[in-house]
Amino acid sequence: MPSSPRQFSRSDAAALARQVQFGENGLVTAIAQDATSHEILMLAWMNLDALVQTLTTGRVCYWSRSRQKLWQKGEESGQYQYLRDIFLDCDGDAVLMRVDQVGVACHTGRKNCFFRQAQADSWQEIIPPLIDPASLYRKK
Amino acid sequence: MPSSPRQFSRSDAAALARQVQFGENGLVTAIAQDATSHEILMLAWMNLDALVQTLTTGRVCYWSRSRQKLWQKGEESGQYQYLRDIFLDCDGDAVLMRVDQVGVACHTGRKNCFFRQAQADSWQEIIPPLIDPASLYRKK
Numbered sequence: 001m002p003s004s005p006r007q008f009s010r011s012d013a014a015a016l017a018r019q020v021q022f023g024e025n026g027l028v029t030a031i032a033q034d035a036t037s038h039e040i041l042m043l044a045w046m047n048l049d050a051l052v053q054t055l056t057t058g059r060v061c062y063w064s065r066s067r068q069k070l071w072q073k074g075e076e077s078g079q080y081q082y083l084r085d086i087f088l089d090c091d092g093d094a095v096l097m098r099v100d101q102v103g104v105a106c107h108t109g110r111k112n113c114f115f116r117q118a119q120a121d122s123w124q125e126i127i128p129p130l131i132d133p134a135s136l137y138r139k140k
Numbered sequence: 141m142p143s144s145p146r147q148f149s150r151s152d153a154a155a156l157a158r159q160v161q162f163g164e165n166g167l168v169t170a171i172a173q174d175a176t177s178h179e180i181l182m183l184a185w186m187n188l189d190a191l192v193q194t195l196t197t198g199r200v201c202y203w204s205r206s207r208q209k210l211w212q213k214g215e216e217s218g219q220y221q222y223l224r225d226i227f228l229d230c231d232g233d234a235v236l237m238r239v240d241q242v243g244v245a246c247h248t249g250r251k252n253c254f255f256r257q258a259q260a261d262s263w264q265e266i267i268p269p270l271i272d273p274a275s276l277y278r279k280k
Binding site for chain 2: 006012055086089094096114117122
Protein backbone atom coordinates (compact mmCIF):
# COMPACT_ATOMS: atom_id res chain seq x y z
CA MET A 1 0.00 0.00 0.00
CA PRO A 2 1.33 3.48 -0.84
CA SER A 3 1.93 5.68 2.15
CA SER A 4 -0.75 8.04 3.41
CA PRO A 5 -3.58 8.39 0.89
CA ARG A 6 -5.60 11.59 1.17
CA GLN A 7 -8.22 11.17 3.88
CA PHE A 8 -10.83 13.47 5.39
CA SER A 9 -12.60 13.46 8.73
CA ARG A 10 -16.15 12.20 8.78
CA SER A 11 -17.56 15.69 9.30
CA ASP A 12 -15.41 17.22 6.54
CA ALA A 13 -16.38 14.41 4.17
CA ALA A 14 -20.07 14.95 4.91
CA ALA A 15 -19.70 18.69 4.32
CA LEU A 16 -17.90 18.13 1.00
CA ALA A 17 -20.52 15.61 -0.16
CA ARG A 18 -23.35 18.05 0.64
CA GLN A 19 -21.88 20.48 -1.89
CA VAL A 20 -22.02 17.94 -4.74
CA GLN A 21 -24.96 17.94 -7.16
CA PHE A 22 -26.05 14.33 -7.35
CA GLY A 23 -28.34 13.68 -10.32
CA GLU A 24 -31.91 12.41 -10.34
CA ASN A 25 -30.53 8.90 -9.99
CA GLY A 26 -28.54 9.99 -6.95
CA LEU A 27 -25.24 9.61 -8.79
CA VAL A 28 -22.33 11.66 -10.05
CA THR A 29 -19.74 10.59 -12.59
CA ALA A 30 -16.26 9.96 -11.24
CA ILE A 31 -13.06 9.93 -13.30
CA ALA A 32 -9.95 8.21 -11.96
CA GLN A 33 -6.67 9.59 -13.29
CA ASP A 34 -3.30 8.06 -12.47
CA ALA A 35 -1.52 10.53 -10.19
CA THR A 36 1.87 9.78 -11.72
CA SER A 37 1.34 9.06 -15.42
CA HIS A 38 -1.80 11.24 -15.74
CA GLU A 39 -3.46 8.56 -17.87
CA ILE A 40 -7.20 8.17 -17.46
CA LEU A 41 -7.76 4.87 -15.74
CA MET A 42 -11.56 4.56 -15.73
CA LEU A 43 -14.90 6.30 -15.45
CA ALA A 44 -17.54 5.11 -13.00
CA TRP A 45 -20.27 6.42 -10.69
CA MET A 46 -20.65 7.44 -7.06
CA ASN A 47 -23.62 8.00 -4.82
CA LEU A 48 -23.31 10.01 -1.62
CA ASP A 49 -22.27 7.03 0.48
CA ALA A 50 -19.58 6.00 -2.02
CA LEU A 51 -18.15 9.53 -2.04
CA VAL A 52 -18.12 9.78 1.75
CA GLN A 53 -16.49 6.36 2.05
CA THR A 54 -13.84 7.36 -0.51
CA LEU A 55 -13.09 10.58 1.36
CA THR A 56 -12.94 9.05 4.82
CA THR A 57 -10.98 5.89 3.98
CA GLY A 58 -8.71 7.20 1.20
CA ARG A 59 -9.64 4.08 -0.81
CA VAL A 60 -11.82 4.79 -3.82
CA CYS A 61 -15.36 3.40 -3.60
CA TYR A 62 -17.89 3.56 -6.44
CA TRP A 63 -21.57 2.71 -6.81
CA SER A 64 -22.07 -0.29 -9.05
CA ARG A 65 -25.05 0.42 -11.28
CA SER A 66 -25.19 -3.20 -12.47
CA ARG A 67 -25.06 -4.70 -8.98
CA GLN A 68 -26.83 -1.78 -7.24
CA LYS A 69 -24.38 -1.75 -4.35
CA LEU A 70 -21.31 0.01 -3.05
CA TRP A 71 -18.19 -1.26 -4.78
CA GLN A 72 -14.86 -0.58 -3.15
CA LYS A 73 -12.47 -0.75 -6.08
CA GLY A 74 -10.20 -3.74 -5.46
CA GLU A 75 -12.42 -5.44 -2.91
CA GLU A 76 -12.43 -8.62 -5.01
CA SER A 77 -9.38 -8.15 -7.23
CA GLY A 78 -6.97 -6.52 -4.79
CA GLN A 79 -6.46 -3.74 -7.35
CA TYR A 80 -7.17 -0.86 -4.95
CA GLN A 81 -7.16 2.82 -5.82
CA TYR A 82 -5.69 5.15 -3.22
CA LEU A 83 -6.90 8.73 -3.25
CA ARG A 84 -4.31 11.46 -3.80
CA ASP A 85 -6.53 14.43 -4.69
CA ILE A 86 -10.13 15.06 -5.65
CA PHE A 87 -11.66 17.88 -7.69
CA LEU A 88 -15.23 18.98 -8.44
CA ASP A 89 -16.27 20.43 -11.78
CA CYS A 90 -17.99 23.73 -12.49
CA ASP A 91 -21.48 22.20 -12.47
CA GLY A 92 -20.78 20.23 -9.32
CA ASP A 93 -21.92 16.98 -10.91
CA ALA A 94 -18.64 15.28 -11.80
CA VAL A 95 -15.55 14.52 -9.74
CA LEU A 96 -11.99 13.93 -10.88
CA MET A 97 -9.69 11.90 -8.67
CA ARG A 98 -5.94 11.56 -8.88
CA VAL A 99 -5.14 8.11 -7.58
CA ASP A 100 -2.37 5.62 -6.99
CA GLN A 101 -3.53 2.47 -8.76
CA VAL A 102 -2.42 -0.89 -7.38
CA GLY A 103 -1.83 -3.18 -10.36
CA VAL A 104 -4.42 -2.53 -13.06
CA ALA A 105 -7.65 -0.56 -13.16
CA CYS A 106 -9.50 -2.57 -15.82
CA HIS A 107 -11.27 -5.86 -15.18
CA THR A 108 -9.75 -7.09 -18.47
CA GLY A 109 -6.31 -6.94 -16.84
CA ARG A 110 -5.23 -3.76 -18.61
CA LYS A 111 -3.81 -0.74 -16.82
CA ASN A 112 -6.71 1.44 -17.96
CA CYS A 113 -10.18 0.91 -19.41
CA PHE A 114 -9.75 3.15 -22.49
CA PHE A 115 -7.69 0.64 -24.44
CA ARG A 116 -9.62 0.77 -27.73
CA GLN A 117 -8.66 3.48 -30.21
CA ALA A 118 -10.73 4.54 -33.20
CA GLN A 119 -8.88 3.51 -36.36
CA ALA A 120 -10.79 3.71 -39.64
CA ASP A 121 -14.07 1.83 -39.09
CA SER A 122 -13.32 -0.04 -35.85
CA TRP A 123 -12.05 0.32 -32.30
CA GLN A 124 -8.66 -1.35 -32.14
CA GLU A 125 -7.15 -2.70 -28.93
CA ILE A 126 -3.88 -0.85 -28.40
CA ILE A 127 -2.96 -1.94 -24.85
CA PRO A 128 -2.31 -5.60 -23.96
CA PRO A 129 -3.46 -7.11 -20.66
CA LEU A 130 -0.77 -6.97 -17.96
CA ILE A 131 -2.52 -9.51 -15.75
CA ASP A 132 -4.62 -12.56 -16.68
CA PRO A 133 -8.14 -11.38 -15.81
CA ALA A 134 -9.01 -14.91 -14.60
CA SER A 135 -6.42 -14.48 -11.86
CA LEU A 136 -7.79 -11.11 -10.75
CA TYR A 137 -11.00 -12.38 -9.28
CA ARG A 138 -9.72 -15.43 -7.43
CA LYS A 139 -7.98 -13.57 -4.66
CA LYS A 140 -9.70 -11.67 -1.90
CA MET B 141 -6.98 26.55 -36.00
CA PRO B 142 -4.48 23.75 -35.39
CA SER B 143 -3.52 21.77 -38.46
CA SER B 144 -5.39 18.63 -39.40
CA PRO B 145 -7.59 17.39 -36.58
CA ARG B 146 -8.42 13.68 -36.67
CA GLN B 147 -11.34 13.12 -39.04
CA PHE B 148 -13.16 10.03 -40.24
CA SER B 149 -15.21 9.37 -43.35
CA ARG B 150 -18.97 9.34 -42.92
CA SER B 151 -19.15 5.56 -43.34
CA ASP B 152 -16.27 4.91 -40.90
CA ALA B 153 -17.87 7.27 -38.36
CA ALA B 154 -21.20 5.49 -38.66
CA ALA B 155 -19.50 2.11 -38.21
CA LEU B 156 -17.60 3.32 -35.13
CA ALA B 157 -20.76 4.81 -33.59
CA ARG B 158 -22.67 1.55 -34.08
CA GLN B 159 -20.14 -0.19 -31.81
CA VAL B 160 -20.80 2.22 -28.91
CA GLN B 161 -23.23 1.24 -26.13
CA PHE B 162 -25.45 4.28 -25.75
CA GLY B 163 -27.45 4.19 -22.49
CA GLU B 164 -31.20 4.14 -22.00
CA ASN B 165 -31.16 7.90 -22.44
CA GLY B 166 -29.31 7.49 -25.74
CA LEU B 167 -26.14 9.03 -24.31
CA VAL B 168 -22.56 8.13 -23.46
CA THR B 169 -20.20 10.08 -21.24
CA ALA B 170 -17.35 11.83 -23.00
CA ILE B 171 -14.13 13.00 -21.36
CA ALA B 172 -11.99 15.65 -23.03
CA GLN B 173 -8.29 15.51 -22.16
CA ASP B 174 -5.78 18.09 -23.35
CA ALA B 175 -3.57 16.32 -25.88
CA THR B 176 -0.48 18.24 -24.77
CA SER B 177 -0.75 18.80 -21.01
CA HIS B 178 -2.89 15.68 -20.35
CA GLU B 179 -5.08 17.68 -17.97
CA ILE B 180 -8.76 16.74 -17.91
CA LEU B 181 -10.62 19.62 -19.48
CA MET B 182 -14.26 18.60 -19.02
CA LEU B 183 -16.81 15.82 -18.91
CA ALA B 184 -19.99 15.99 -20.99
CA TRP B 185 -22.37 13.78 -22.97
CA MET B 186 -22.83 12.60 -26.55
CA ASN B 187 -25.67 11.01 -28.42
CA LEU B 188 -25.09 9.16 -31.67
CA ASP B 189 -25.41 12.28 -33.81
CA ALA B 190 -22.94 14.20 -31.65
CA LEU B 191 -20.41 11.39 -31.87
CA VAL B 192 -20.76 11.08 -35.65
CA GLN B 193 -20.45 14.85 -36.06
CA THR B 194 -17.32 14.86 -33.88
CA LEU B 195 -15.74 12.06 -35.90
CA THR B 196 -16.56 13.47 -39.33
CA THR B 197 -15.71 17.12 -38.67
CA GLY B 198 -12.82 16.73 -36.22
CA ARG B 199 -14.48 19.39 -34.04
CA VAL B 200 -15.91 18.04 -30.80
CA CYS B 201 -19.70 18.12 -30.56
CA TYR B 202 -21.66 17.17 -27.42
CA TRP B 203 -25.34 16.71 -26.58
CA SER B 204 -26.54 19.42 -24.22
CA ARG B 205 -28.80 17.77 -21.66
CA SER B 206 -30.03 21.15 -20.38
CA ARG B 207 -30.86 22.54 -23.84
CA GLN B 208 -31.71 19.15 -25.40
CA LYS B 209 -29.78 19.90 -28.57
CA LEU B 210 -26.48 19.27 -30.28
CA TRP B 211 -23.79 21.55 -28.92
CA GLN B 212 -20.65 22.03 -30.95
CA LYS B 213 -18.13 23.07 -28.34
CA GLY B 214 -17.11 26.64 -29.17
CA GLU B 215 -20.09 27.43 -31.40
CA GLU B 216 -20.91 30.46 -29.24
CA SER B 217 -17.65 31.11 -27.43
CA GLY B 218 -15.15 30.36 -30.18
CA GLN B 219 -13.39 27.97 -27.77
CA TYR B 220 -13.37 24.96 -30.12
CA GLN B 221 -11.98 21.54 -29.34
CA TYR B 222 -10.15 19.79 -32.17
CA LEU B 223 -10.04 16.01 -32.06
CA ARG B 224 -6.63 14.34 -31.91
CA ASP B 225 -7.58 10.82 -30.81
CA ILE B 226 -10.59 9.02 -29.41
CA PHE B 227 -10.80 5.90 -27.27
CA LEU B 228 -13.65 3.65 -26.11
CA ASP B 229 -13.71 2.02 -22.68
CA CYS B 230 -14.09 -1.67 -21.85
CA ASP B 231 -17.87 -1.43 -21.39
CA GLY B 232 -18.28 0.61 -24.57
CA ASP B 233 -20.26 3.30 -22.77
CA ALA B 234 -17.66 6.03 -22.27
CA VAL B 235 -15.31 7.75 -24.68
CA LEU B 236 -12.06 9.56 -23.98
CA MET B 237 -10.89 12.20 -26.42
CA ARG B 238 -7.48 13.81 -26.68
CA VAL B 239 -8.08 17.30 -27.98
CA ASP B 240 -6.43 20.57 -28.84
CA GLN B 241 -8.38 23.18 -26.88
CA VAL B 242 -8.66 26.66 -28.31
CA GLY B 243 -8.52 29.08 -25.38
CA VAL B 244 -10.36 27.65 -22.39
CA ALA B 245 -12.70 24.69 -21.92
CA CYS B 246 -14.77 26.02 -19.02
CA HIS B 247 -17.62 28.50 -19.35
CA THR B 248 -16.21 30.25 -16.25
CA GLY B 249 -13.16 31.25 -18.30
CA ARG B 250 -10.86 28.66 -16.75
CA LYS B 251 -8.72 26.26 -18.77
CA ASN B 252 -10.54 23.25 -17.33
CA CYS B 253 -13.77 22.59 -15.45
CA PHE B 254 -12.22 20.72 -12.49
CA PHE B 255 -10.92 23.82 -10.75
CA ARG B 256 -12.26 23.11 -7.27
CA GLN B 257 -10.12 20.95 -4.99
CA ALA B 258 -11.32 19.30 -1.77
CA GLN B 259 -9.56 20.98 1.14
CA ALA B 260 -10.86 20.21 4.64
CA ASP B 261 -14.63 20.84 4.52
CA SER B 262 -14.96 22.79 1.27
CA TRP B 263 -14.11 22.80 -2.42
CA GLN B 264 -11.54 25.53 -2.96
CA GLU B 265 -10.98 27.24 -6.30
CA ILE B 266 -7.38 26.62 -7.27
CA ILE B 267 -7.34 27.88 -10.87
CA PRO B 268 -8.09 31.50 -11.78
CA PRO B 269 -10.10 32.45 -14.87
CA LEU B 270 -7.86 33.17 -17.88
CA ILE B 271 -10.63 34.92 -19.80
CA ASP B 272 -13.50 37.09 -18.55
CA PRO B 273 -16.51 34.77 -19.00
CA ALA B 274 -18.67 37.74 -20.01
CA SER B 275 -16.45 38.18 -23.06
CA LEU B 276 -16.72 34.50 -24.07
CA TYR B 277 -20.34 34.59 -25.10
CA ARG B 278 -20.40 37.84 -27.03
CA LYS B 279 -18.51 36.62 -30.03
CA LYS B 280 -19.78 34.16 -32.62
